[in-house]
Amino acid sequence: MADDDHLYRRGVGVMLLNSEGKVFVGARIDNTDDAWQMPQGGIDKGEEPWATALRELEEETGIPPRLVERLSAHPDRLRYDLPEELRDKLWGGKWKGQLQDWYLARFLGEDSDVNIATEHPEFRDWKWIDPDHLPDLIVPFKRDLYRRILQHFADYL
Template identity: 70%
Template sequence: MGLRPNEAELAYRPCVGIMLVNMDGKVFVGQRLDNVVEAWQMPQGGVDEGEEPRAAALRELFEETGIDRQHVEIIATSREDHFYDLPAELVGKLWGGKYRGQRQTWYLARFLGNDSDVNIHTLHPEFRDWKWTAPDTLPELIVPFKRKLYRDILQEFKALI
């Protein structure tokens, strides 16, 4: 068995996230299927090799929520990438042990559809439930190791919501 690489030597997984806001200024969050604790998050996911981040964000949104791009208008892109580190007990257990956390490009998008356009019962479901929530509640809904990330995203996009 090989030596486990030092956590600091591991890369960040390239990802995207999307803050989807409805016409009432509330943000979409889904309750994760794979967490024992009640953890909610905005749609996010990895960028495939050669994929543009914007395309990845729309793809991830569809894969996780069933929301088609025709029901979404991208309003803004984060000025810079946002990073988070996994807690020590998760490093080596997620993403094949290749990453120490994620580097995310975030998008703010307006939801132009109706709630009936949301379908979390997708081919590979990630959420057990979903809701619209006030933007200020986002940091309290997410797992603790992502709270700073959510505060930073909220701060960056708040004026545009």
């Protein structure tokens, strides 16, 4: 644990692969730029990281846990820093960035099982992409994080 971990919001992320080895990405509803991301979200008090990952995945994509198979977990908690201009706008200015547990999972369903029109939608669009394209599609301040995720899960891709 780093001395400044308390400055980061605890969260999780999921790299979800389909049967063709492509990765799920969504375009955030609150971002008009052409930036895409993998599902992620904050851990609620008392919640375990993998349970959070399944909950967030379902909340953001409509994919129920029964259609998700856990393949691997990154051994480290990964962090990213928000740019200075965003820090006061997100999470009430409380956090400097996020400290996340990342999981690799296989999607066992069909595209018709994906429904981003959830109760509280976070994505305006979604698609499957080749893993190598992830760093090019994410906002710049998360690119190094995505490269680390890709490097660790490379044997599965």
